[in-house]
Amino acid sequence: MSEPTRVVVLDDYLDAVTRCADWSVLPADVVTVTRHIGSEDELVAVLCEADVVVATRERTRLGRSVLERLPRLRLLVTTAMRNAAIDLDAATERGVLVCGTRGNKRSTVELTWGLVLALLRDIPGQQQALREGRWHTHLGVGLEGKTLGLLGLGTTGSQMAAIARAFDMDVLAWSANLTAERAAACGARRVERDELLARADVVSVHLVLSERTRGLVGARELALMRPTSYLVNTSRAAIVDQTALVTALENGAIAGAAADVFEVEPAPAGTPLLAAPRTVLTPHIGYVTAEEYRLFYGDVVDDIAAWLAGAPVRTLNAPAPLHERKP
Structure with a gap:
């Protein structure tokens, strides 16, 4: 047998x-x-x-x-x-x-919005403060009237755009091959990458990692964002230069960042992003x-x-x- x-x-x-x-x-x-x-x-x-x-x-x-x-x-x-x-x-x-x-990419979309809300309203920090006996330690930021910038408008990005409209947000989008017609069909407006980074209150990454997208958001791109802007990445860590991101957070160049992805997974204890300020981090659970x-x-x-x-x-x-x- x-x-x-x-x-x-x-x-x-x-x-x-x-x-x-x-x-x-x-x-x-x-x-x-x-x-x-x-x-x-x-x-x-x-x-x-x-x-x-x-x-x-x-x-x-x-x-x-x-x-x-x-x-x-x-x-x-x-x-x-x-x-x-x-x-x-x-x-x-x-x-x-x-x-x-x-x-089903909807699960990643749901997590991404969870990260956006947790980041802008400081939900983890406020829970910890409450457990420690403190009350109201941070002024949150609302979504209504803000601008969402989507790097990538495929299946996940287009679902992000639909939910952003429910929050009464303006939606900008960019990818290398995105057309104005495709963006409009998803309820977004196609702009160049630099304009998106400069104007968006929340930048969310939804691109496939490739040689073309690796390091797409580096020190130069982060410097285009405003000190009141946030970056969220549930795609692949290597699309964002991790060293540049940590530096931007430590210098206050951006208001905060959320990530579900890391260059090495499971993330080692010494991963610099784990110690960076104003972050909400999850262990790649977008599909979990x-x-x-x-x-x-x-x-x-x-x-x-x-x-x-x-x-x-x-x-x-x-x-x-x-x-x-x-x-």
Whole structure:
């Protein structure tokens, strides 16, 4: 009798994956890893017997140097339909099929507005003050009549714009390929990036990380913002120069910042942004909701079942036949 298919699920920090889908339908041995593995050698040791590896978003880098050391790996499933931490070319060359899942960007939109409100109304600070016996220690800032500047007006940015209108905010938007017509259709006005930074009371980042967007908001761009303006980033940390951001916060060049993303995750204790003033910070929880996990991992189970049945779904690559797989 052949060995059962071995499935390893990475980065299940909350030990919630097995509760969010019915894994019992799979004729497989499912193992979940509830901590982050930073060492490549340790990662390979954990995955070396895996036929299937499940990656939660971009929590772990699965590059060529890792994939080449996993001889049994046949299927790699990632939550959502894009994962920059997976070397698709290397997977394809080695005959490893990569599949994705559906996702709902509304959860990130909801968190972003939670961060905006927490930042402008100092909700964490006021709660702490109250617990310490102090009353009214900060003058909050309202949203009505303010200007939201959106760097990126895709699915997430357009949903941000819709909610901003409910707050009676003016909405400006910019991205490299954004047209005035597209912006208007979303209830925003397309302006150049520098104008957006100079005029917006709240700047919110909703761009995909690429070589073009890496470091897009640096010291020069932060200097265009006003001392009363706020920056919110729930996209990718590297889009904003983290050193420049910390400096701007320490110098009072901007009023505050909120972030759900960090260049190294989980963020080490010495990460400078963690000690910066006037910040609201969360540990990349934009998609960490019960509803999103049920969608993600329900689809993961379906992906694995379909692959085992010989009819894979939601494929992200087209690997070579097994006999052409590189040694």
